[in-house]
Amino acid sequence: MLPTKESDWTILDIQISLMKIGIVYNSFARHKKLPEELELRNTAFNIGRHLKTLGHHIQYFNMDSPESIMALCRSDIEVAFDTCERMRGDPRGEAFTAAFLEFLGIPHTRTSSFYIALGINKMRIKHILSFHHILIPKSQVFFDNQDNLNPGLEFPLFVKGSESENSIGIDEQSFVMDMPHLKEKVSQIINSLHQAALVEEFIDGREFSVAILPGKDNRTLPIMEIEFDDLPINRRYLDYQAKWLTNSDQYQRTIPGLPKNLPEKQKQAIISTALKCFRILGLDSYTRIDMRCRDDRVYVLEVNQNPSIDEDGSGYVRACKDVGLDYNAIINILLANALLGAV
Amino acid sequence: MKIAIVEESPLDAAEPDLNSQLISILLKLGHDVCRLAADALLFENIIKEKPDLVYSLVRKEMDTARRIPALLEIAAVQYAGPGMMALSFNCFYNLLFPLLTDSGILTSPFLVMKAGQPFELGNLDFPLRLHREGYSNGQTLNTKMELNSALKKIPERDEVILFGHVNATRKHIYLLGERPLVGKDNSVCIEPAVRAYCVMEGRGLARFDFLCSDKVLLTEVEMAPHPLEPLMVREAAEYGWDTEKLIQQILEDAVNG
Numbered sequence: 001m002l003p004t005k006e007s008d009w010t011i012l013d014i015q016i017s018l019m020k021i022g023i024v025y026n027s028f029a030r031h032k033k034l035p036e037e038l039e040l041r042n043t044a045f046n047i048g049r050h051l052k053t054l055g056h057h058i059q060y061f062n063m064d065s066p067e068s069i070m071a072l073c074r075s076d077i078e079v080a081f082d083t084c085e086r087m088r089g090d091p092r093g094e095a096f097t098a099a100f101l102e103f104l105g106i107p108h109t110r111t112s113s114f115y116i117a118l119g120i121n122k123m124r125i126k127h128i129l130s131f132h133h134i135l136i137p138k139s140q141v142f143f144d145n146q147d148n149l150n151p152g153l154e155f156p157l158f159v160k161g162s163e164s165e166n167s168i169g170i171d172e173q174s175f176v177m178d179m180p181h182l183k184e185k186v187s188q189i190i191n192s193l194h195q196a197a198l199v200e201e202f203i204d205g206r207e208f209s210v211a212i213l214p215g216k217d218n219r220t221l222p223i224m225e226i227e228f229d230d231l232p233i234n235r236r237y238l239d240y241q242a243k244w245l246t247n248s249d250q251y252q253r254t255i256p257g258l259p260k261n262l263p264e265k266q267k268q269a270i271i272s273t274a275l276k277c278f279r280i281l282g283l284d285s286y287t288r289i290d291m292r293c294r295d296d297r298v299y300v301l302e303v304n305q306n307p308s309i310d311e312d313g314s315g316y317v318r319a320c321k322d323v324g325l326d327y328n329a330i331i332n333i334l335l336a337n338a339l340l341g342a343v
Numbered sequence: 344m345k346i347a348i349v350e351e352s353p354l355d356a357a358e359p360d361l362n363s364q365l366i367s368i369l370l371k372l373g374h375d376v377c378r379l380a381a382d383a384l385l386f387e388n389i390i391k392e393k394p395d396l397v398y399s400l401v402r403k404e405m406d407t408a409r410r411i412p413a414l415l416e417i418a419a420v421q422y423a424g425p426g427m428m429a430l431s432f433n434c435f436y437n438l439l440f441p442l443l444t445d446s447g448i449l450t451s452p453f454l455v456m457k458a459g460q461p462f463e464l465g466n467l468d469f470p471l472r473l474h475r476e477g478y479s480n481g482q483t484l485n486t487k488m489e490l491n492s493a494l495k496k497i498p499e500r501d502e503v504i505l506f507g508h509v510n511a512t513r514k515h516i517y518l519l520g521e522r523p524l525v526g527k528d529n530s531v532c533i534e535p536a537v538r539a540y541c542v543m544e545g546r547g548l549a550r551f552d553f554l555c556s557d558k559v560l561l562t563e564v565e566m567a568p569h570p571l572e573p574l575m576v577r578e579a580a581e582y583g584w585d586t587e588k589l590i591q592q593i594l595e596d597a598v599n600g
Contacts, residue, residue: 066390069386093417104383105383114409124442128438
């Protein structure tokens with residue numbers, strides 16, 4: 001049975017007394033921010049507001065500003081709530097920020113920087129999981145649209161950026177049924193995202209995600225399922241619209257919720273796979289693992305070491321609320337976990 | 344160029360003599376050199392000094408060393424030497440070797456496990472080499488008793504990797520960028536070394552050690568060798584480079600790469 005009180009989740013031998021906490025965030029230099037950038041920035045400020053109402057002393061550090069970074073170096077904060085992603089458009093920025101905090105000796109709420117960096121390259125994660133006998137869709141990285149398709153990969157295929165996050169680059173052309181469309185999407189990924197394209201077999205099956213709440217005993221939250229309404233097979237996935245454009249058809253018709261009619265054996269397989277991935281990849285903070293099931297087999301699609309913790313829209317927060325954890329409790333648990341890593 | 348050399352704080356370097364030699368060479372090549380400590384003010388000092396290039400020689404504390412490239416990336420300054428990923432892989436063989444294996448690179452036989460879990464050695468022969476996650480140095484263990492004793496000293500949940508002994512000739516190769524510095528008899532190492540270098544997001548100078556018999560097995564990597572370590576200097580000489588040429592090539596690779 002899952003614990004129902006916040007105190008059962010916190011690290012009992014570390015009390016979160018009033019602290020000096022730094023909120024580390026991206027302001028994003030662009031004047032007109034993309035939806036995912038707006039959410040990230042708002043999440044940072046929202047967390048800061050919550051912490052302030054709890055009595056903590058809060059300072060904000062903008063990782064897009066050298067002056068702010070210098071202030072961070074000179075600060076006396078005791079822990080950092082790190083919400084950074086990207087740096088000057090580079091997805092490695094997430095890992096760099098965590099590493100910077102570690103260099104300064106400041107505990108932070110993210111997984112350790114090396115594991116973040118490891119996870120930025122999706123193919124790398126697949127290799128490691130595959131070595132440990134975790135099922136993953138057959139995949140191939142395309143550096144050029146003239147690369148030959150490996151014989152083991154059969155259509156339909158799914159194409160995405162090898163390093164992109166927030167579903168950037170995933171759209172209605174990501175699902176491909178033939179070579180011309182494959183090459184077209186590969187070109188589009190390479191040219192617009194400036195990264196290699198990851199091509200993988202499309203697993204048509206039920207899609208689940210498992211959020212993991214970190215702590216002394218890392219725990220899984222209730223399994224969530226994404227229902228795709230009656231969308232056709234070539235639209236049965238979470239693309240950029242489904243994640244960020246609330247007025248879009250795809251957003252309205254991809255519905256997260258608790259799974260119905262999930263056999264117990266499959267449920268245990270999903271949970272066990274999620275925990276194995278967490279352990280194999282050395283993770284130690286909030287994580288979400290996305291999977292699909294086909295023919296009673298569980299395939300790992302993504303290991304997201306930085307799932308959104310936006311108070312209003314995120315699946316991770318929703319999963320926490322399903323077990324009675326409000327937003328303050330979630331924030332406290334993540335802080336406690338950061339301090340546990342520092343012990 | 345103005346080059347900032349980053350060293351352990353407080354200027355307590357792992358190889359002070361080699362660092363001093365390097366600085367002398369840089370000055371001889373006409374560069375302007377400043378020395379910075381790897382401490383909390385490093386970012387601020389880099390912003391103030393505005394070097395054209397940074398070269399981190401931090402080696403003693405690998406936990407610090409492997410985070411410095413991240414700081415340099417944030418500072419948007421050019422730097423010589425490995426990036427964060429490559430330096431970290433140096434300390435996490437437990438993740439590196441499965442990645443290399445699944446990427447099609449042949450390696451010494453190994454076993455990855457938690458220090459506290461029961462295990463079977465399978466086809467691994469003594470003497471074994473043990474690497475603990477987060478540490479760059481391994482230790483050699485000659486017997487089961489030594490192995491059990493070593494494992495008891497490691498927290499149960501920490502991951503370790505055990506390499507089995509292979510009776511073969513040891514060879515190594517240095518790469519600069521993806522360019523091999525080929526010495527005698529190690530041309531068989533080039534292809535797997537370059538592949539491993541790419542998998543590890545290699546950058547700058549790196550050394551790959553192999554065990555060669557009928558197969559070429561990667562057994563150790565060093566992603567941040569000191570550019571003036573004696574073996575490196577000797578092999579560069581065989582390649583036709585004196586130390587000044589070697590350092591010049593490293594700088595050019597950093598600036599152009």
